[in-house]
Each structure stands twice: as structure tokens, then as C-alpha cells.
Amino acid sequence: MKHATILYTCIGLMGVAAIAGFADYSHASKAGLLKDLYAEEKATGITFLAEKEIEFDDYSRAAFDYEQPADTIVATEETLNKKQKKSKTIPPPPPVPEAPPAPGIVMVKNVIQAPPAPEVPAIVEVPAVAPEPAIPMKAEMVVVPIVVSDSVEVVAVKEISIKSFSRGPLKPKKLVSKKKEQ
Amino acid sequence: MNTRLLTLRRTKQVFVVTFFWLPITFFSLLLIVNTIPYFSFSQEFGFIQERAVLFLRPIYNYSFYLHIFAGMFCIGAALLQFSSYILKKRRAIHIWSGRIYVMVVLLIGAPTGLYMSFFAKGGLAERGLFMFMAVSWFFFTLKGFTSILNKQVLAHKIWMMRSYAMALTAVTFRVYYIILYLFDVPLTLNYEVSLWISVIGNLMVAEYLIYRKSRSYLTTFTT
Numbered sequence: 431m432k433h434a435t436i437l438y439t440c441i442g443l444m445g446v447a448a449i450a451g452f453a454d455y456s457h458a459s460k461a462g463l464l465k466d467l468y469a470e471e472k473a474t475g476i477t478f479l480a481e482k483e484i485e486f487d488d489y490s491r492a493a494f495d496y497e498q499p500a501d502t503i504v505a506t507e508e509t510l511n512k513k514q515k516k517s518k519t520i521p522p523p524p525p526v527p528e529a530p531p532a533p534g535i536v537m538v539k540n541v542i543q544a545p546p547a548p549e550v551p552a553i554v555e556v557p558a559v560a561p562e563p564a565i566p567m568k569a570e571m572v573v574v575p576i577v578v579s580d581s582v583e584v585v586a587v588k589e590i591s592i593k594s595f596s597r598g599p600l601k602p603k604k605l606v607s608k609k610k611e612q
Numbered sequence: 613m614n615t616r617l618l619t620l621r622r623t624k625q626v627f628v629v630t631f632f633w634l635p636i637t638f639f640s641l642l643l644i645v646n647t648i649p650y651f652s653f654s655q656e657f658g659f660i661q662e663r664a665v666l667f668l669r670p671i672y673n674y675s676f677y678l679h680i681f682a683g684m685f686c687i688g689a690a691l692l693q694f695s696s697y698i699l700k701k702r703r704a705i706h707i708w709s710g711r712i713y714v715m716v717v718l719l720i721g722a723p724t725g726l727y728m729s730f731f732a733k734g735g736l737a738e739r740g741l742f743m744f745m746a747v748s749w750f751f752f753t754l755k756g757f758t759s760i761l762n763k764q765v766l767a768h769k770i771w772m773m774r775s776y777a778m779a780l781t782a783v784t785f786r787v788y789y790i791i792l793y794l795f796d797v798p799l800t801l802n803y804e805v806s807l808w809i810s811v812i813g814n815l816m817v818a819e820y821l822i823y824r825k826s827r828s829y830l831t832t833f834t835t
Contacts, residue, residue, distance in 0.1 A: 433758075433761055436715075436718070437754070437758070439719065440718035440719050440722075440723070440750070440754070441754075443718075443719060443723040444722060444723050444726060444747075444750055446723070447723035447724065447726040447727040448726055448727075450671065450727055451726060451727040451728075451729065451730035451731075452730065454669070454671070454730065454731075455730040455731065458731075463665070466665060467663065467665055467666055467731060468662055468663060468665075468733055469661060469662045469663075469664060469665075
């Protein structure tokens with residue numbers, strides 16, 4: 431009798447679950463809610479780095495004047511400060527005795543070596559030219575909020591500092607990333 | 613029995629424990645440990661955030677927490693069920709952990725799983741698979757329970773192996789998911805493939821073990 435009660439109870443529960451599930455499902459499908467049940471999946475780890483790098487490219491070609499959340503700037507600045515402190519605390523490596531250069535390197539050195547500079551007169555008259563207005567680089571925007579890992583952050587900062595500053599003036603165009611456009 | 617056969621048998625036991633039960637125990641305990649933080653009822657977990665719309669419904673919310681609560685006990689209790697030492701020397705542990713397993717599955721785990729399967733991630737096939745899992749888990753456990761009530765020990769073993777295979781899909785799914793993730797399989801495809809492999813694979817392994825265990829019994833039909 432006792433076991434029969436348990437059996438009927440659990441079978442009843444399964445029935446209730448099936449009916450409730452079916453009712454809710456049909457209601458959701460009628461209301462068209464089934465497509466929005468799950469949020470878009472976000473890649474984590476190293477793929478996240480790749481995504482961000484593409485966005486940086488976009489920003490380096492287009493608009494830069496967007497407002498960054500203050501807390502992320504603070505966080506990245508803090509991490510950078512920590513790194514600087516760390517780098518200060520670590521003693522510099524002992525000077526390595528210069529090894530005898532390989533033949534290939536010697537050739538490269540020879541190629542790069544600049545010819546001796548010609549003699550320059552002591553006083554040179556330069557026409558008065560108004561200095562070009564400095565392009566607002568907004569260096570603070572370079573510190574981009576990637577908080578994946580320490581190493582990733584360093585890579586991102588370095589890349590931005592090279593790409594964005596080498597492409598001249600930045601026109602405010604659009605903030606939409608490639609992904610969203612697609 | 614000569615010493616060579618004894619050595620062979622012992623080696624086989626060590627092999628089975630090392631490559632079968634140790635990983636299962638480890639990943640089962642890992643699953644239990646990873647489930648505990650959910651009882652802070654925080655919404656910060658990725659699993660919950662992904663299903664934020666679903667978690668707005670109280671019935672889904674309760675089902676989820678009941679399901680993971682049941683799952684913890686179910687996985688933990690099931691680990692004790694297949695130990696021959698416990699079965700022979702500590703039969704009370706086997707009986708009580710078995711009761712916990714059966715009650716938890718029949719009254720909580722399977723019904724809540726069935727309700728949530730209607731809104732499972734993936735396409736219609738995946739939803740159908742989740743429904744199949746819930747119903748078959750319930751059915752196998754129920755058969756195992758009724759067979760031991762009727763003193764049918766062999767049938768009880770067989771049905772419980774099938775039931776445990778279904779319960780273990782929670783563990784094997786995560787293992788396959790991580791492996792495929794390491795192979796850079798896209799996340800949605802990874803989810804679906806892992807799900808199918810875990811369900812079909814577990815059932816196939818269970819059937820193979822059942823066949824091996826009852827081979828001597830099955831051969832009596834042919835002679």
C-alpha cells in the first residue's frame with residue numbers, strides 16, 4: 431500500500447510536469463517567445479581577445495569619442511600601475527657579456543649603419559611657420575577595458591598604441607563594430 | 613585457481629577502477645561541488661544569465677533549483693550503489709542510499725527535468741532528447757524499484773544500471789563539452805553533439821555492461 435502510494439504520487443507528478451510543460455511551451459510558442467529564451471552566447475578565453483582586437487581596428491579607423499565606463503578605466507589603470515610597480519621591484523637582469531656576433535648579424539649591422547653625418551653650419555635660418563595643430567589623440571581611450579588576463583591586457587594596449595597613432599587624424603564616424611553591422 | 617589467473621583478475625580490477633570508477637567518482641564529486649554555489653540563489657551565474665527570461669517564471673525557477681538539489685543527492689547516492697564491498701558488507705548503506713536515489717529521482721529529479729525539457733536549449737531534437745532522458749530516467753528507476761520490491765535481483769541490477777546511465781549523462785555531457793571545446797568546436801554545435809554523445813553513449817555502455825554481466829544467463833536461452 432505504501433509503495434503503491436509512492437508510485438501513484440510520482441507518476442502523478444510526471445503527469446503534472448508534462449502537462450504544465452506542454453501548456454507553458456504552447457503558450458510561449460503562441461506568444462512568439464521561444465526565440466528569445468536564451469541570451470546570445472559569449473565566447474570566453476582567448477577567442478574574446480580576438481574579438482576585441484577586431485573592434486580596436488574599427489576604432490582606430492573611425493570614431494574615438496565614446497565614453498568609457500569610469501570603473502573599467504580605473505581598473506585597467508590600477509593593473510597597469512601594479513605592473514609598473516612589479517617591474518620596478520624586479521631587479522634588472524645582470525649585463526650579459528656580448529657574444530661574438532654571428533656572420534649574418536654582422537652583415538645586418540653593416541647595412542643599417544648610417545653614413546657619417548655631413549657637417550652642419552652652426553646657425554641656420556628657418557622661416558617662421560605656424561606649428562600644425564596637434565591632433566587630439568585621446569590617449570586615455572587607448573586603455574581599453576579588456577579584463578581577460580594580465581598578458582592579454584598588455585597586448586591590447588601595445589597594439590592600440592601602434593595602430594591608432596600611426597594612422598593620422600581620426601574622424602568621428604560610427605561606433606558599430608563589424609559584427610553588429612553584419 | 614592458479615596464481616596467473618588470480619593476477620589477471622586483480623589486474624583487471626585495478627584497470628576497471630582506474631579507468632572507469634575513478635574518473636566517474638572524480639567528475640561526479642566535481643559536479644556536486646560546482647552545484648553548491650547555485651544555492652546562494654545569485655543571478656550571477658552564466659547558466660542563469662543565459663536563461664534569464666526563463667528564470668523570470670517562478671515554476672521554472674523552482675524546477676531548476678529542485679532539479680539540481682535532487683541531482684546532487686542522486687549522483688552522490690548512486691556512487692555508493694555499485695560497490696560490491698558495500699553491497700556485501702554494509703548492506704544497510706546500499707539500501708538507504710538506494711532509497712534516497714529512488715525517491716529523489718522519482719519525486720523530484722525526473723518531474724522537474726521533464727518540465728524543463730520543454731524549454732531546453734537547442735532545437736526540437738534536443739528538446740525531444742531531454743524529454744526522452746527524463747521519461748526514460750523515471751521509467752528505468754521505477755522498474756528497478758518495483759523489481760527489487762518483487763525480489764527480482766537480476767532485473768533490479770539491470771534496470772538500475774540503465775537508470776544510472778541516464779543519471780550520469782549530467783556528468784559525461786560536461787566532460788564531452790570540455791573536450792570538444794578544447795578542439796575549438798563552435799559552442800552551439802558543441803552543446804548539441806555533447807548532448808547526443810552523452811545520452812546515446814551512456815546507454816550503449818550500459819547495455820554492453822548488462823550484456824556482459826548477464827551473458828551466462830542469456831546463453832541459457834540457446835541451450
